[in-house]
Amino acid sequence: MSEEKFSPDAITFDPSQVPKHVGVVMDGNGRWAAQRGLPRVMGHYEGSKVVDTVVRAAKEFGVSYLSLYTFSSENWKRPRNEILGIFGIVKHMLKKKTETIHAENGRFRFAGRLHELPPDLLDAMHEAEEHTARNTGIQLILCINYGGRQEILDAVNSHLAKLAKGENAGPLTEEAIRGNCYLPDVPDPDLLVRTSGELRMSNFWLWQGAYSEYYFTPKLWPDIGRADLADAIKSYIERERRYGNVRA
Ligand code: IPE
Ligand code: IPE
Ligand code: MG
Numbered sequence: 001m002s003e004e005k006f007s008p009d010a011i012t013f014d015p016s017q018v019p020k021h022v023g024v025v026m027d028g029n030g031r032w033a034a035q036r037g038l039p040r041v042m043g044h045y046e047g048s049k050v051v052d053t054v055v056r057a058a059k060e061f062g063v064s065y066l067s068l069y070t071f072s073s074e075n076w077k078r079p080r081n082e083i084l085g086i087f088g089i090v091k092h093m094l095k096k097k098t099e100t101i102h103a104e105n106g107r108f109r110f111a112g113r114l115h116e117l118p119p120d121l122l123d124a125m126h127e128a129e130e131h132t133a134r135n136t137g138i139q140l141i142l143c144i145n146y147g148g149r150q151e152i153l154d155a156v157n158s159h160l161a162k163l164a165k166g167e168n169a170g171p172l173t174e175e176a177i178r179g180n181c182y183l184p185d186v187p188d189p190d191l192l193v194r195t196s197g198e199l200r201m202s203n204f205w206l207w208q209g210a211y212s213e214y215y216f217t218p219k220l221w222p223d224i225g226r227a228d229l230a231d232a233i234k235s236y237i238e239r240e241r242r243y244g245n246v247r248a
Pocket of ligand 3: 027028029
């Protein structure tokens with residue numbers, strides 16, 4: 001267990017500079033387990049414990065939305081026992097943590113093709129979402145059975161379905177696509193973090209991440225702590241976001 005959990009140094013950021021929405025590709029659980037001769041699912045279990053630390057840190061630093069890439073549309077390619085292991089861990093985590101998140105005014109939300117998930121997991125997700133729906137603190141978004149390409153496709157198809165039904169949905173514009181994404185009210189991620197040294201996004205927030213700032217760390221997800229999130233935020237604050245414009 002890391003010492004920082006017990007002796008946290010004060011880390012404060014100017015609230016106006018902190019990224020409102022931080023997205024994280026929590027990668028490296030399998031390698032963490034392999035390094036210890038453990039089954040991959042043990043890496044996922046260890047990784048689920050880090051979620052706690054990172055949520056607490058995000059809250060402390062003033063992040064309003066924390067989205068965690070939990071299971072990608074492409075992760076169905078993995079062995080069945082690993083997939084079931086991940087779903088079991090997510091369900092366990094939700095059952096254990098919903099009350100704590102609720103007590104801290106946090107809100108659970110989910111993004112992805114949720115209807116394809118097993119019913120027992122879906123029940124736990126609905127329970128977590130409903131129970132925390134009226135809270136106004138940090139929003140913890142689990143992207144599960146999520147893929148950016150699939151989300152864009154689903155958004156376009158939702159729009160087309162409205163038109164086919166004769167609804168006055170208007171032309172297919174950028175705003176229409178964004179408005180039909182899984183969580184239309186959640187702002188685009190300002191900062192996207194990936195752990196484990198892989199330099200790619202693997203289908204995470206493709207539409208919303210068009211102008212996100214990227215931060216990569218070689219550390220594996222189960223080794224991540226409060227200080228790593230602080231480093232990512234520091235790096236973000238030092239950058240200038242130009243959105244195609246010239247230097248201000
Ligand atoms: C990320 O860790 C968690 C999920 C994809 C569910 P990995 O399982 O991808 O870990 P590595 O990349 O094999 O180390
Ligand atoms: C991305 O990690 C998905 C999640 C972290 C949930 P992967 O490990 O699945 O991505 P690739 O296969 O290395 O691109
Ligand atoms: Mg991986």
